[in-house]
Amino acid sequence: MRSIYFDHSGTTPVHPAVAEEMYRFLTGDNFGNPSSIHRYGLQIRKKLAEAREKVAQALGADAGEIVFTSGGTESDNMAIHGAAQANKNKGNHIITSAVEHHAVLNTVKALGKAGFDITILPVDQYGMVSVDDVAAAITDKTILITIMHANNEVGTIMPAAEIGRLARERKIIFHVDAVQSFGKIPVNVEDLGADLLSLSGHKIYGPKGVGVLYIRKGIRWRQSLFHGGAQERLRRAGTENIPGIMGLARAVELAVENRDNESARLMGLRDKVIRGLTGSIEDVILTGHPTRRLPNHTSFLFKYIEGESILLSLDMKGIAASTGSACTSRSLEPSHVLTAIGTPPEEAHGSLRITLGKDNTEEDVDYFLEVIKPIVEKLRDMSPLKD
Ligand SMILES: Cc1ncc(COP(=O)(O)O)c(C=O)c1O
Incomplete structure (x- = not known):
């Protein structure tokens, strides 16, 4: 049959070149912890920096703005909680849309229960959020707008760049879930005006359980949600998933190339x-x-x-x-x-x-x-x- x-x-199935890259970091001498000072650690630290650079280049970002996570869900949670907690002295209003992935929608709703004021915007019959609706929803207390780049269920591409411009004008942090769009349409943090952006490895022929959160330099964002070590420049505690990250970086490279x-x-x-x-x-x-x-x-x-x-x-x-x-x-x-x-x-x-x-x-x-x-x-x- x-x-x-x-x-x-x-x-998606893992691309053979991605699997090959991951295998290299599951075998031989490539097992070091990037936080260690000996040569095993240094060798992996260098590879981790290269992977970060590759991902940054693909997004039009700086390597220092890339944090590796356990996937799209964690990136979305980190982005939204991190922005909400760090800016709650400034305001408590968050805007999102009714068609977001549950990783975004349920995170925003949880913040709603914790006392934040949330607006969940409706969409048109195509699943598109209107830029005018976003503009009308903004108040002096708005600290975060989180809108996906493309919808997973109905495939609609949102007017993310226009929303990004609006957010920039009003000095509001803009998070974009680009889990579905990356590798299919251009995803550039400058063009989108994104301050925070989520990616996931397994939607782009990479491994499951690894993702990326882009965090624009200079934005107010709370440090790691986990208590622990100083990995990822204090933005995500825990020893890095090296085989996963190496596979993800290779998948990102291939996605952009093809x-x-x-x-x-x-x-x-x-x-x-x-x-x-x-x-x-x-x-x-x-x-x-x-x-x-x-x-x-x-x-x-x-x-x-x-x-x-x-x-x-x-x-x-x-x-x-x-x-x-x-x-x-x-x-x-x-x-x-x-x-x-x-x-x-x-x-x-x-x-x-x-x-x-x-x-x-x-x-x-x-x-x-x-x-x-x-x-x-x-x-x-x-x-x-x-x-
Ligand atoms: C738009 C969107 N965001 C987030 C996620 C969650 O990503 P992950 O499966 O890596 O946690 C998905 C997965 O279906 C998705 O489609």
């Missing part, structure tokens, strides 16, 4: 999936923005049927896809993103996300389009919702 992976927004060609190729496949599904099956709606969306991302609502049933049937044909985000797919609650774009609950359960990646081909898409039609017809025939 064919085996096709169409869930690259969920996670981005333009690969994104153009994936956009062709993406549009073929969109045309193929909406053109040949009735009652299928594209969710997210039709054009301002990630080059590898498609997401749909299939009326009258459950996304889970489509997934299981696709799995039996060798195709791995997802409904909404991997993190919420075990919950029976309709996705907060689909709810925010105005999807009625009964329709939100019919979501399917096809996110393409480096090993996908035109033939994979042809095969998918061939098998999905009879699957949908069969499920609809059995559906009590369709009369």
Whole structure:
């Protein structure tokens, strides 16, 4: 049976060059602790500095502004808590959007419970936050705006640079979750006006459990959330995950090198999936923005049927896809993103996300389009919702 992976927004396979790089730091003499003074430590400290430089270059940042973390979730938590705690004498208002990843949304909500004043902005039918709404929400007490660069569930690219300009004018810290956009569209901290920016290794053919938090030099941000050693210039205590960081830095390098060609190729496949599904099956709606969306991302609502049933049937044909985000797919609650774009609950359960990646081909898409039609017809025939 064919085996096709169409869930690259969920996670990606580790690139062989990344695995090779990691292996070098799991074997031989490359086991040193970068905080040690002997040559084992010095050797790794040098490699860690090189990895930091590579990541900084890719983001248009300085190496001193890069902190390695345990992934996107930790970066988002650190960014938001760090900015909120360090600036609470200045104000207590935080702005975010209703379609953020839970790593952002739940962190902001937790601060709301702890006494911060929070604004969760609505989005339009494409999942886009409006710059005017952000401007209107700003008060004298606003200390942080946190808006994602691109949405994981519906692929919409947010007007992050415009929000960044606004934040800069009003001297408000701006955090961007760029976990989904990095490697697919340009991510530069100057162009985005980002003061804090999160990345994750496993969305870019790197390892799981490692990420990056960019912290602009000079912003008020609380020191490490963990109590412990002085690693990462006091910004993140704990011995660094060296194999993970080396793998991540290699993945970042590859992502930047391949981005333009690969994104153009994936956009062709993406549009073929969109045309193929909406053109040949009735009652299928594209969710997210039709054009301002990630080059590898498609997401749909299939009326009258459950996304889970489509997934299981696709799995039996060798195709791995997802409904909404991997993190919420075990919950029976309709996705907060689909709810925010105005999807009625009964329709939100019919979501399917096809996110393409480096090993996908035109033939994979042809095969998918061939098998999905009879699957949908069969499920609809059995559906009590369709009369
Ligand atoms: C937009 C976004 N932010 C944050 C995360 C969390 O990243 P990690 O899985 O590395 O914790 C994800 C993962 O799905 C994501 O899509």
